Amino acid sequence: MDSTHHLTDSTTLPPAVERKVSLQQYNTFQFDYQAEFFAIVDNLETLKSLLGWARQQHLSVTMLGGGSNLLISADIPGLVIINRLKGCSAKEEKGNHLSLVVGAGENWHKIVEFTVQNNWFGIENLALIPGTAGAAPVQNIGAYGVEVKDSLARVQVLDRVSLDVYWINAHDCGFAYRDSHFKGQWKEKYFITAIELSLKKRADLMLSYGGLANQIDGEPSLQKVFQAVCQVRSSKLPDPNELANAGSFFKNPIVSVAQHSQLKESFPSLVSFPHGKEFKLAAGWLIDQAGWKGKVQQGVGVYEKQALVLINHQASKAESLLELEASIKASVFDLYGVELEREPVQLPGLSGKLNQEIPL
Ligand SMILES: Cc1cc2nc3c(=O)[nH]c(=O)nc-3n(C[C@H](O)[C@H](O)[C@H](O)COP(=O)(O)OP(=O)(O)OC[C@H]3O[C@@H](n4cnc5c(N)ncnc54)[C@H](O)[C@@H]3O)c2cc1C
Structure with a gap:
């Protein structure tokens, strides 16, 4: 059955939803395909109500973050939701640890920058990876010998059918090299609404990959590692704003x-x-x-x-x-x-x- 079966062109849509929107600016390959229905969502209540609406209308739902790990190769039927759920809060924990809860729609690099400014260790090697915090667990982003799973405590999910929101322990997410259950068995089950990072106030730096150590003058520090990663990446990888690409293909x-x-x-x-x-x-x-x-x-x-x-x-x-x-x-x-x-x-x-x- 066609996904538009229940919707005619004159059906009134929820306020957040638009019809037939080009996704060209929402994927870093900049391919020009359309979303049948489209919404940008910045709060959980709207997200839940749109999922309820899509279910009523028998529409499939696709969630995108920054579109930097996508190969869109045809128009996308159903509702495409751009995740812009924001928020970031830190909590001191016992000993050397610190918890940072981040909304799924936050820009990942901005979060890395924020942690480095605050002297919190763990994700500095993952600087300049494009996209959102909520997509980071999907393929367990990694660079320079570090993966997000190494600093991830929990993932907050929205069950696409029951609309319940709850936390899943990182150990249960099936993380592997560029892989997780979110890319596999949970692909149609959950949307990620927030992540909780477990960062450290003191830690060893990881310098043994990709020639990072050679880029650092003098005593290595958190800030120097962050800068070296940014420098090496900028010299090797094309900026998607200048040359359309999706990183490693x-x-x-x-x-x-x-x-x-x-x-x-x-x-x-x-x-x-x-x-x-x-x-x-x-x-x-x-x-x-x-x-x-x-x-x-x-x-x-x-x-x-x-x-x-x-x-x-x-x-x-x-x-x-x-x-x-x-x-x-x-x-x-x-x-x-x-x-x-x-x-x-x-x-x-x-x-x-x-x-x-x-x-x-
Ligand atoms: C120049 C460049 C360099 C890159 N370098 C690296 C690198 O070093 N390491 C690395 O691992 N990756 C790298 N990438 C790939 C990409 O940046 C990451 O995979 C990033 O996490 C994708 O985030 P996004 O928000 O753009 O996700 P999108 O591309 O929007 O989505 C990717 C997938 O995740 C799903 N998804 C997105 N958000 C959610 C959500 N909230 N809940 C459930 N599912 C969701 C989407 O449906 C889609 O299937 C690079 C990409 C570029 C363009």
Whole structure:
């Protein structure tokens, strides 16, 4: 059944809702697809009432934050909600700890900056990651040897069907490399409304990744690490406001020890890192070696300074990017026998599916 089945063009919409809105400015790839219905939400009551309305109208609901980890490849049926739930409150805890509760719609980098200004340790290596605080747990954002799960105490969720709001302990969220239950089994069950970070008043700094230590003069400090991360990232990664992109387009593939040894024998300069009992390969290196770095075709391309990042130079729709993705995956597989997996979330997902039909 079409998701618009119960709504005619003359049906009165709730005040917060607009019809047929371009999502171009709400995704950092800047692809121009429409939301069938659209609302920007900055408080929990409106969010609940819109979910109730969408359910009545048999509309699917998609929540977006900053749109920096998305590959929108068609118009999105149903209601698209832009999360702008704000708020931030800190509470001293016993010993070395401090709790910081942050509304899901807060800008992630601003929160990192705020913690560094206050001398609170834990998320400084995650500076300059675009997007919202509420999306951070979805793929367990990570950079420079740190993941958000390392400093996350709890996640506040809104149950999409019962509309109850409650906290889930971080240990129960299935966090893994660029993954969590929010990306998997809970995708249709919850929206994240806030997060609680557990930060430290004193802590060791993590400097062993990505050449951070070399960027710091003298005695390392929280502020110096934050600045070094910002500096290194700005020099390596394109600013989405200048070059449309969604950061790393592929995850770093994880391979067995045996496959890693074979690859290392054939390609001695292979870039890889131990990952538990396996190895993580640098996807950027694989793509670069396959000759893709800097290539441009049909308005899209591979970033000239970092082959892991795909750029939308001037395409308004996603077809040419999907073609580029398929060609890169095929050539990396032909060369190394390694399957690349996409990092950004493709939308629409369960297009046109009714809320009531989604299994819990
Ligand atoms: C230049 C650049 C650099 C980047 N660098 C990194 C990096 O170093 N490390 C890293 O991990 N990521 C990186 N990213 C990816 C991205 O910034 C993160 O994944 C970020 O957390 C996405 O936040 P967002 O608010 O933009 O989410 P969106 O792109 O809006 O949404 C992403 C997914 O989360 C869902 N979602 C969003 N908000 C909620 C919510 N409140 N409740 C439930 N589901 C929700 C969406 O439906 C979607 O499926 C980078 C991106 C760019 C453009």
